[in-house]
Amino acid sequence: MAEAAVAGNGAEAKMRVWRGDASGGEFRDYTVPLEEGMVVLDVIHSIQAMHAGDLAVRWNCKAGKCGSCSAEVNGKPRLMCMTRMNTFEPGETITVAPIQTFPLVRDLVTDVSYNYEKAKTIPPFKPKPKEADGTRRMYQEDIDRVQEFHKCIECYLCQDVCHVIRDHNENKPSFAGPRFFVRVASLEMHPLDTDDRLEFLRNEAGLGFCNITKCCTEVCPEHIKITDNSIIPMKERVVTRFYDPIARLLGALGGKKS
Amino acid sequence: MAGDSYETHEYDVVVVGAGGAGLRAGIEAHDKGCKTAIICKSLLGKAHTVMAEGGIAAAMGNVWPEDNWKVHFRDTMRGGKLLNNWRMAQIHAQQAPDRVLELEEWGALFDRTDEGLILQRDFGGHRYARLAHVGDRTGLEMIRTLQQRAVSLGIDVFMECNVQHLLMNDGRVSGAIGYWRESGELIVFNCKAVVLATGGSGKCWQVTSNSWEYSGDGMGMAMEVGADLIDMEKVQFHPTGMVWPPSVRGILVTEGVRGDGGTLLNSEGERFMFNYIPEFFKAETADNETEADAWYQDKKNNRRTPDLLPRDEVARAINSEVKAGRGTEHGGVYLDIANRRDADYIMRRLPSMYHQFKELADVDITKEAMEVGPTCHYIMGGVRVDADTSATAVPGLYAAGEVAGGLHGANRLGGNSLSDLLVFGRIAGESAADYALGAAAATAPAPAEVDRLTTLMLEPFTDRGGENPYAIHGDLQRTMHNLVGIIRTESEMLKAMEEIAVYKERAARVKVEGGRRFNPGWHLALDLKNLLAVAEAATLSALECKESRGGHTRDDYPDPDPRFGSVNVVTRKHNGTVSVSLEPLPEMPEELRKIVEEQV
């Protein structure tokens, strides 16, 4: 309770928030009262309620589960609802900018349709026939790997930070982005799946554009080891298929579906 | 304003909502050959369903072969204090296993048993470990699977598109009108059938696990065109929401914590749930700690721990403990799993709870107890539907998921919502498709009607008194929390009605700043209509229901009253006035009554 008294006692959050749309905009400063335990999203909501009713922002769960509230806080791609105010220096001015990789709609909201378009291109799950007894048997050890990928909350922070499209807009048509490498890996490693997406990965999805610099992994709020566990294993499978004549000869070594 | 331009889309079936219910309905309607659209007001995949943690209840019998639909049916009915629509409960229990297995066909990966089948976990009110789950992120697995399925089928999805009003023609639904959140432009759908799958209305309350989306849109819109709402007073306060720090108050702590061995303690360290076992559940609940602890491993020879009594019981017990001065520093009770399970187990079973507490409250749940208290979570009431078809009273209008009422009776069991979405989402999609395929082509709405609704939607931009929508919403939430919360009483609810009347008047004077492009102030201003309608319906129903049962507890009528034991409290709007009446529940057939009453 004592702490609450302190926090409630005139402590203030100083924020610098991007206001504007595709035609232009600027950072604007706001100051709102700070309460114990607040996250950046709470502060943005306070600004909305007290100073700028039309401040555009996306959110849903406020608990890091839905991946709606992605933004760049002090230049780092983050979920606003999982960024505690007490991780900053007291009195520090905190900059909140929209995602920079996708077209700006307004204020903190961007047009993330790139991701939904990419999702449509992924060859869907194609299961093998059921067991003789009509069941589907899968073992925990076979799905552990894939369950990590299924944790993805589609916050698209990895897509935002990936320099392949962040800094080189022209690559967007030929690059699916880390989120979708995770997705393809989850299908390729699915013990029931029978489709083959390696050709797709190499060509349409542009896996080769990734230079494994791991920024996607650094920002993933679900702590999915995107690069180590999905991108690199997929690169290795692509190598087996397209760049490794010996493995192709031996056949057995590679990631061929049985 | 009037005459504002709008785009028009033609479909056979329009599904409003892209949570579990909406997606499942859309898939079914599409598979039946209908041109189908799914509309949602957030991005695809962000609906409430994504937040569900614990699991999907389905009597597959993978862990307990003794389990079958009858036991599930019995648990659901008893958990709902027999106020459930028996037919819905029966269909639900019978079809849930197939629906879960179907998700597996579409790529879902549930946690496995040693035999390679779907693992099932314990949850409150379920006799056997029955919840198919993926750690504590089951809803995420479910919505992704359905979303990807819908995308791969090529179903049209309208994201961040907010449906505001249903359109009617000749006494049947003919479409819907709304706006794009991004551009603020208006959009009209002409269609033969509409499925409402908009979820609940928890944003009427202050402390809630629900997001901004839960403004009761489906209920508000359905009532507007003449559909009935039932049991709107039956609101589930989940016993375990976070209580500290203030900014996270209300965020859910999954019941899985207790299902996996966690236990509730008061500030004196006492496992107080043993003092709150109601007569109705005495026979099947352990009355001492040894038996309660042994139950986790051996369910045949032990009775279940009272920590896992149905949610209404646990929420009230916590409320009483706190009132009696045995609460924690921040007004909750302790939920302890740290002293009962090892860190590895906790991390494996409850990873997202671990992160939630670590990152939002600086609490390491593998070392310390959590502080928890009740939070508004779910509304059992909703649009009245026909059990076999999910049809509402309005031709062409269907409803499924949390927006529909009936399945859960007076109290919903954990895990029964996700299965509800799948079972009745499918049924609603199927019936809507059948209806649409047999119906005449959709007719375009009358321009005058579109003009009227357009004017309503754009009104907040005109200066009518300068009320701030955020302030009204905040006040409404406080009113509902303080006066129509967990424990209710007549005088307080009458006061709430007065306050709601004031808010309605203030809402008519709302003025929003800024333009139409992605303007949350405007969006909230429009949401107030439904928030207020649902708050009013809930309060009126709560006044009418002079007893305590499940998700409705009255200080002035603390006991169940048989008078209310076999009726629905029905709210409907006629010529602009809202009325409440009591109408008998459908009669349960003898053989099912036997199942329910059977002692175990």
Place this chain on the structure above:
Amino acid sequence: MSTVAIDKRTLRQDTWWLEPMLVVLGLGCFAIYSTWAALQNGNYYAAPYLSPFYSPCLAINCEHVSVPLFGSWYNWSPAILILWIPGGFRLTCYYYRKAYYRSFFWSPPACAVRDAASGYSGETRFPFILQNIHRYFFWASLPILAFLWWDAIIAFNFGGSFGLGLGTLVLITNAALLSLYSFSCHSCRHLCGGGLNSFKAAPGRYKTWGIVTKLNEKHMQIAWTSLVWVGLTDVYVRLLAHGVIQDLRFI
């Protein structure tokens, strides 16, 4: 529609430039030293220790011949004959790729900091498409490891009698660290089992994959430790050979 009009290279306020700077320093120093050492063509053997930069020593002219593959006509530095293997292994290593793409190519210098170059084709074209041969370097590094272990074993042999010097321990540690480096390799992880879709059917490979995965999580740390150590090992042997220091003998 365009993206937000922020014209700064980054809005980050932390010391994002520190890591690339340290990597440039670390890798730069190593590259310079190892090139210099490899070109010395001398002072790489101080009985019974052979510097790992020159192992296996494949020419007749070696100070300590491992396998006499190259005749006396070969009188350049024997390090050149083998260093391309560990060199290529590290150059195409997934971790080092990350490290030098970031710190040398500024592509990107740090997360959410703009790339230096305006065009970008990643590893889709020459020369970087050659990174795909990494697994061949993994295979090639295995015999080298065998030689390094052999060097470590004969480092117990002091003119026919069993002994143990500080150099022995240095060589053993070196062989161990380089083995850890090879076996924590991403290609190794793939070859051991990462390429399979069902582990249930191959319990042996599942186990191996599990172990390699554990090692792989520490690949970066192992990469740096083994890099520093292999350099220090050469320094140690070189100082002994020059007679600057004396080996510490325990037995």
